[in-house]
Amino acid sequence: MTTPTTGSNRVVTATSKQRRIGDSLLAFKQRLSDGDLGSTPVVIGLVIIWVVFQILNPTFLTAPNLVNLALQCAAVGTISIGVVLVLLLGQIDLSVGSISGLAAAILGVTFVQWDWPVVASIIVALLAGAAIGAFYGFLYTRFGVPTFIITLAGLLGVLGLQLWVLGDDGSINLPFDSWIVRFAQQMFLPDVVSYIAAVAAAGLYFWVTFRAQRRRAAAGLGSMHITETAIRALSLLLLLGFGSWYLNKDRGIGLMFVLFVMLVVCANYMLTRTKWGRSVYAVGGNVEAARRAGIRVNRVYISVFMAATTFAALGGILAAARLAAANQSSGGSDVNLTAIAAAVIGGTSLFGGRGSAWSALLGIVVIMSISSGLTLLSLDSSVRYMVTGAVLLLAVIVDAISRRSRAVHGIA
Template sequence: MTPDTKTPPVSSPMGRPLLDRADERVRHEAGVAGAIRAFVTRVRSGDLGSLPVIVGLLIIWTVFQALNPIFLSSNNLVNLLFDLSTVGVISLGIVCVLLLGQIDLSVGSMSGFASALVGVLWVNEGWPIAVAIVAALALGAAVGTLYAFFLNRFGMPSFVSTLSGLLAILGLQLYILGSTGSINLPYDSWIVDFGQILTMPDWVAYALVALAGLATFALGARNAARRKAAGLSSRSTASLLLQAGTLVVVLEALAWYLNRDRGVPWMFGLFVALVLVMQYALTRTKWGRSMFAVGGNQEAARRAGINVRLIYASAFALCSSLAALGGVLAASRLASASQQAGTGDVNLNAIAAAVIGGTSLFGGRGSAYSALLGIIVIQSIASGLTLLNLSSSLRYMITGGVLAIAVIVDSLARRSRVSHGRA
């Protein structure tokens, strides 16, 4: 082919040129090699996605497995999944407010107060456990809505309002627990079994993985059909089948490995289900697109007709509700509600998990998967150090270092996106 020869634009099955491939001045990659080149280009331009956290997680697992072969045993991994689910649910709410460039510093106190409220209403007052849980979640939503009201009506920074909420909610937690300071939950209740014992039957875990693969292919095929109808390029059926098949094979292998011990915890299954629902809402709904728009540029979103105040209210309400749910799960895990619930490193771990997982502190970038990946990193560090019988002080220092690296990577990636015109 001579230098003057032009490559004809790719055409649709109907013979019309595809709209996103019509400009011959733009390089369009095709095939496996093209996909690899496109991936390298995105990384070099600062669009890193989940790559840094996945690489970091592999390094952490390799180091701890080399130091202690028990680390990646099925029994330890099951315990790890039980432990990470409680803070993971709280971190999922943090992702919502970070996407808007905001913060909620009271999620730890909200989780502790929710666990105390459930204990008081259920054990001391005799309420049905389901009603007590709903009351805790409703109160969490009300608190989040109050934060949004302060932001929308008075312009109070979320840092200040949620810091005030942290102190006030902690005081309420101490007040309702009274002089005893703790409430033990009945060990013969389903809620305690859910947090400590219950795991999925083997066939359920395998079936859910197969369902996840089917859903991945169905959503991909639906998106491809829409792009074809709009005259845009789309992924082939073969590539969609390869993606879904790879996902199923990897997850089925993990399920098989966990089933060698106790199996996949139902609590972790709930956490993953919440992550998937949140990811779908963020990427496939008008509300999700509005979240990214407001986080990217609030004024531009307002001029585009987005109800910015409503978006803030929904994000803060959802964040506090998920914090309350995380507190309920923590109570079921510990079989108690105490004055120490929600204190310590719960607050910081929830925020750190969202940031380490890839959600930007600058707003407008992130995903629900950030909470899942980030909390796996944090809990892996904690589990590995515990198996090595090392001081918890090292866990704080290592987690702090990982958080600092994540923020630096995010800042550098943002600078690179700006320089490449992809911000």
């Protein structure tokens, strides 16, 4: 396939611009030297954390512990997806924990006390979360109130609303035989299905990447060689296949964790493959330039806040199902800060415009790995808070250094 070059009779062969594997390695090295670190520091840090905890306690990387670790990641990780969206705009939401608690309270009251169908209870809880996000977006776009103040007020107001919804009882137990509790606690992928899912995921990755590279080649742009695409897909298949086999030695892959990963994939698709996603990055990178380019900035802000608070509500529902209870402490404790820390540790910039939905997955795995490892070492929560705080500070420092390096090299 050939593509004519603009303003000339020369013809560029698409395959001539395909990168060989060696070229890709050189390009990766160049990106690192330019400060475009991506998720590399997170992956390296996660490997170090796992190695250290495995040395200190050989039960850390056992299948039962990793199965529990995956289930622990799902609820707060779902909340963190919404935090990533807000951070991409260079904004913040301090109320995601309270919103998750309110959603848990709504689920408990309507499902248990009012005897609603569980699906109806979930829908109402999600709509409540979306309505709060719409209200945040209205206040920000209409009056220009900083989101720090809006969501700080929301944290207090929504917490009060949660306590009011729960009433005098303060705690509501969800039936263990309800499908939502069984979904969060007892449902796992059958072994065969997990292997089929691994093959399907690797095949889908290869097909999507291959088509994207063909479009780049047709446009005369540099593209990835099909050999590199195949190697990446095969590596993904081996990773997923081994992970499935190892977790299947115990209970397997929890459906709640599968849901979390699917939400990350969907959010990543929305951010990278849609006009809305490109608008989010544009607004987060330079809001005035985005406005001059014709992007409806206010709509982007409102939609992102609605998405973020809806994810927070869904995370609260999953957390309530995992504990089989909704109470006054739902969404409290360190849920709020953990969700925000996961997004930042996972690689989303506090300055806006850089990051991905995968940050939520990587970040929450790091935080929950630290929590699980310290628990196995019989260390109390005080140590966990200090270690997590140190990791968060290190992630912000890396982000600041990366941003400075990119500015020096003139990279957006």
